[in-house]
Amino acid sequence: MFAQKKKVKEKKSRAVANSVAQKKNYASQHFKFAEKEQVSLIPLGSNLILKKPQLTVQRAIGWDGSLEVRNKYRPDKNPTNITSSIYKEQYNAITNIPGHLVNIVEDPNTTKGEGSYTNNGAASIIRIHPLVGEANINNEDFNNNIATLAHELQHAIDDIGTSHIDAYGLNKDEVQRANIIRIEWRAWAIQAAVNYQSLGDGSVDDLKINSHQKKMLNSFLNPDQMNLRADEFFRKTREYINGKVMIGNNAKLTEEQTQEWINAKGKEWLEESKLIFKTKTGR
Ligand SMILES: [Zn+2]
Numbered sequence: 579m580f581a582q583k584k585k586v587k588e589k590k591s592r593a594v595a596n597s598v599a600q601k602k603n604y605a606s607q608h609f610k611f612a613e614k615e616q617v618s619l620i621p622l623g624s625n626l627i628l629k630k631p632q633l634t635v636q637r638a639i640g641w642d643g644s645l646e647v648r649n650k651y652r653p654d655k656n657p658t659n660i661t662s663s664i665y666k667e668q669y670n671a672i673t674n675i676p677g678h679l680v681n682i683v684e685d686p687n688t689t690k691g692e693g694s695y696t697n698n699g700a701a702s703i704i705r706i707h708p709l710v711g712e713a714n715i716n717n718e719d720f721n722n723n724i725a726t727l728a729h730e731l732q733h734a735i736d737d738i739g740t741s742h743i744d745a746y747g748l749n750k751d752e753v754q755r756a757n758i759i760r761i762e763w764r765a766w767a768i769q770a771a772v773n774y775q776s777l778g779d780g781s782v783d784d785l786k787i788n789s790h791q792k793k794m795l796n797s798f799l800n801p802d803q804m805n806l807r808a809d810e811f812f813r814k815t816r817e818y819i820n821g822k823v824m825i826g827n828n829a830k831l832t833e834e835q836t837q838e839w840i841n842a843k844g845k846e847w848l849e850e851s852k853l854i855f856k857t858k859t860g861r
Pocket residue numbers: 604729733762765
């Protein structure tokens with residue numbers, strides 16, 4: 579028992595040291611609150627948390643914080659408000675990973691309809707914009723949040739789960755950073771799959787989600803067009819390659835070069851993301 583405790587301690591301090599060297603940050607603009615909140619949200623000294631995986635949903639600041647509100651995104655606590663079984667699968671996948679704490683925080687500093695996933699080596703935080711209104715499919719904010727959460731949960735699964743796709747970090751080279759695209763494509767596939775489920779018998783145009791999410795759903799519904807310039811999947815991919823993969827002294831990719839990149843380097847990953855969408859939706 580004692581030996582085990584010691585091991586946990588050592589592992590933890592190494593993780594903290596690592597986090598200084600290479601802090602993973604999937605959306606750095608949302609990092610403002612991190613230092614302060616991590617102290618209160620994640621009691622790092624607690625053995626209970628290190629022994630047992632947990633996933634908690636908490637209000638960041640300023641909201642009424644009733645139990646019902648807090649549990650909006652927790653299918654285990656409040657199943658009637660969650661329509662997407664794909665979201666539930668994502669949630670369950672992350673709670674089944676032992677030894678790592680993942681917090682979901684509604685953060686007012688997060689842009690509406692967007693989210694972020696960060697891992698400081700000891701624990702992870704997923705941030706989404708606070709939900710206003712009812713937790714049901716008639717509420718655009720709710721639909722956006724559920725799809726975004728499923729997306730960020732996929733980042734958590736790929737970061738700390740068995741897939742272990744490593745791409746982020748200051749010491750990564752361009753080849754390693756290319757994995758960023760694979761990670762995003764996997765998350766976009768999940769996000770689109772959740773939106774597809776919300777669709778039911780309706781049309782994409784009528785679905786209450788933001789325009790980016792609509793376009794991305796259309797990309798996965800028309801997979802032959804994903805590598806075309808007008809496509810949202812293509813547009814976002816180019817943005818990510820140029821913004822996060824080709825950093826430093828590298829030249830930015832033109833649209834033609836982006837197509838070449840996808841056809842060569844990204845071919846396998848593109849098929850993977852299409853397959854994820856197909857498998858999740860049964861479409
Ligand atoms: Zn992402």
